[in-house]
Each structure stands twice: as structure tokens, then as C-alpha cells.
Amino acid sequence: MSFSTLGLHADLLSVLDTLGYQMPTPIQLTAIPEVLAGHDVMAGAQTGTGKTAAFALPLIQRHLMRETSEKAIRVLVLTPTRELAQQVHQSFVKYSQGLGLNAVVAYGGASINPQIDALNAGCDVLVATPGRLLELAMKQLIDLSTVETLVLDEADRMLDMGFIIDIERILKRLPETRQTLFFSATFNDEVFALSKTILNQPKLIEVAERNATAAKVEQRFYEVDNKRKAGLIAYLIGSKNWQQVLIFTRTKQAVDDLVKELEKDGISAAGVHGDKSQGARDRGLEEFKMGQVRALVATDVAARGLDIQQLQYVINFELPYNAEDYIHRIGRTGRAGQEGLAVSLVSAKEKYLLEDIEKLTGEHFVLQWMEGFEPNMMAQEEQASPKRKPSKKALRAKALGQGGASKPKSGKPRRR
Numbered sequence: 001m002s003f004s005t006l007g008l009h010a011d012l013l014s015v016l017d018t019l020g021y022q023m024p025t026p027i028q029l030t031a032i033p034e035v036l037a038g039h040d041v042m043a044g045a046q047t048g049t050g051k052t053a054a055f056a057l058p059l060i061q062r063h064l065m066r067e068t069s070e071k072a073i074r075v076l077v078l079t080p081t082r083e084l085a086q087q088v089h090q091s092f093v094k095y096s097q098g099l100g101l102n103a104v105v106a107y108g109g110a111s112i113n114p115q116i117d118a119l120n121a122g123c124d125v126l127v128a129t130p131g132r133l134l135e136l137a138m139k140q141l142i143d144l145s146t147v148e149t150l151v152l153d154e155a156d157r158m159l160d161m162g163f164i165i166d167i168e169r170i171l172k173r174l175p176e177t178r179q180t181l182f183f184s185a186t187f188n189d190e191v192f193a194l195s196k197t198i199l200n201q202p203k204l205i206e207v208a209e210r211n212a213t214a215a216k217v218e219q220r221f222y223e224v225d226n227k228r229k230a231g232l233i234a235y236l237i238g239s240k241n242w243q244q245v246l247i248f249t250r251t252k253q254a255v256d257d258l259v260k261e262l263e264k265d266g267i268s269a270a271g272v273h274g275d276k277s278q279g280a281r282d283r284g285l286e287e288f289k290m291g292q293v294r295a296l297v298a299t300d301v302a303a304r305g306l307d308i309q310q311l312q313y314v315i316n317f318e319l320p321y322n323a324e325d326y327i328h329r330i331g332r333t334g335r336a337g338q339e340g341l342a343v344s345l346v347s348a349k350e351k352y353l354l355e356d357i358e359k360l361t362g363e364h365f366v367l368q369w370m371e372g373f374e375p376n377m378m379a380q381e382e383q384a385s386p387k388r389k390p391s392k393k394a395l396r397a398k399a400l401g402q403g404g405a406s407k408p409k410s411g412k413p414r415r416r
């Protein structure tokens, strides 16, 4: 099925042609007609499915069909992070090139004045993070009474990040009669509760099974001791000659440490996390996109809005505490139908997190050992029960200096 069958305007079709988009993705196929028809939509779709175009294209179309050229904020897109706000804004700019639509982006952590100037120059579509939007609204710098469509992007992440009060405050400032488009990668009770309060007879769209991991992504799990993880990553990237690898850690400190370790091993790397300035984060991302650095190391929050096309490799340096983050992380690879590989490094202490991921995804994963990076089982036993006497087998292995790299054989999959 092509874009022309979805009822899109000829000008939009020609932009899509220029961009080389030949076929709509599944979410675009289902959502575009519903949004064009003015329905509320509740969509389960993660980043990488083409969801931004699924709402941006029909909303740009409505702009084209509007008789008045008067500028007013008709579309408000709320995103949890500034990176995602930038990415969605860029998408609107990209999809509406030459079509007379003004899209403005506003997020915290950056000077407000250029954002105010951009708003004053005329705004049709405002993409914003909740905090900065409220700041602008409370200072009476924006009028939200003209909003016709509200888009909540990555609603689950918005709730995770504690934005519920901000969202409620924003909703009070919007017209009650409006179209609302609700996108979330995962659904839990809290997400459903929010959707119920803001959607009006929504069309439900689910392109992948709820809470399912991205299709076409091969998932590999290596059991490895914490202190050997950086070495294993350097080995994987170097020996397999991987280019453009996105690596997730749980903490900002781990981002900085891993960047240093990789650099020591001759792998060029950049780090992005919340304590870095916006300029530094943008620079890191740009270098990564341009291929000037091979590895981008990021925390979950910082990585949230990164738009990197056709990313082939994602590595989880540590498993996330929140199993839903795993789905978001690996959603960065295999984007828009490309194949991808997601490698997770799992230490003994993280096995319970793997179980959480299995419960959420309904999949069973097999832990493997990588030759030369086998976990030290004896240390694990001691850690798990320090007072227990080591087994005869372990003592024998110690005496022989085998350090636990025993059965199963390296590299062979091992059932837990």
C-alpha cells in the first residue's frame, strides 16, 4: 500500500517522495486515516516505528487545508524530554518543508528568550516539554486556547518521569473540545488511567503486540562479571568491527567511566547524560551521527529522544531496573523495518532483572558466555552465600587455578 492511498495531499506526497519514503509503516497505515478523520487515537507504538510521521503528516495536511493563514498554536505536542522534543520538531520541519507551516520547539535547560522570539514570529505547531510549556503559559507568553490537537508522545515515559501534575495543569489550559492523540510504547494501569481521563472515544491502534520487543531485533544475552563488561564491549565492537553502537547504562557515572574505558581500548566514544550541557549532548549526538565516534554511551533518559536512523547495534551495559526501559532501549535498533542486534550484558546480580524482562515480554532468553569473558562462578558463589563453605569442586578448580571458567563451554548457549 502506498502513501497516495491514504488520502494525503499532493504536496505532502511530493515531500515524502523527496525523502525517499516509499511505503507507509504499519502505524502510519492505520493512524493517518484516523487522524485525518478527526478521531482521538490511542496508539501503542514505540520509537522506530515511524510514529512521528503517523501524527505529523495528517496534522500538516490539516494545516494545508485550512482557509485562514492566521498564525495560532493549533497543534501542541508534549514530549517527556528535550531530545525527543527536538526530534519531533525536526520531523515537522522536514515533513512540512515549503508548505508554510511554522513549528516551534520549547524545552527547559536552554535559554527561554530565543524560544519566545520563535513563538512571537508565528507558530502553528508547538512541540514542548511540560515544564517549559507551563512556564511560558504562566508568564502569559502563549495562548493555548486555539489548540485543536494535543499529541502526548511517549506518555508512559512522561508518567515515569513524574509529569502527571504538569500534564493536568496543562490540560486545564486547553480547550475541552479538541482532538487528542496518545502514543505510548508500553501500557500499565497508570497509563490507561491517564488515557481514560483525556481521550474521547479513541480509536485503538496497536501495531506491535503490547509490551512486545521490536520486531526484527535479535536479542543476545551474555553473562559476564561487572568488572569485565567494559572489556567485553570493546572486544565486541573491535573484533566485529561494529560501527555506530548505542550503549545504555543505568547511571551518569557509568556513562563517564565507560567512555573512558572504551577510549583506552581505542574505541572512540561520546557520552550523553543529564548532567552534561545541552551543547555537549548535541555535540556527542552529532559526532555519533556523522560517524566521528563509534560508540554513544547514554542513560535511559538522555537516550530517550535520540533519532538515529538505521541503528544496527544496541548494547545494554547493565540491565535497566525498569523492565519497560528494556523495550525502549532495544527499540533504538531495527528501526523502520531494518534488522538490528541488541546485546545485553548480565552480571550474576542482574539475573532477577532479566526475569522481569521475560515476564513483561513473555519471551524466554538464554544466557551465553563469551569465550575469554566467562563469569567467575566461584566469586559468584562466595558473593551469594559468603558464609557457606566453598564446594569441593570449587576448591579443586581454585587449586588448579581455573577461576571458574568451567562448564558450560564458552560461547555455547546455556539454559538458566
Ligand code: AMP
Binding pocket: 020, 021, 022, 023, 024, 025, 028, 046, 047, 048, 049, 050, 051, 052, 053, 307, 308, 309, 335, 336
Ligand atoms: P519514529 O518512530 O517516528 O522515530 O521514526 C523512525 C525513523 O523512521 C525516522 O528516522 C523516520 O525518518 C523514519 N521513517 C518514518 N516513516 C518512514 C517511512 N514510511 N519510510 C522510511 N522511513 C521512515
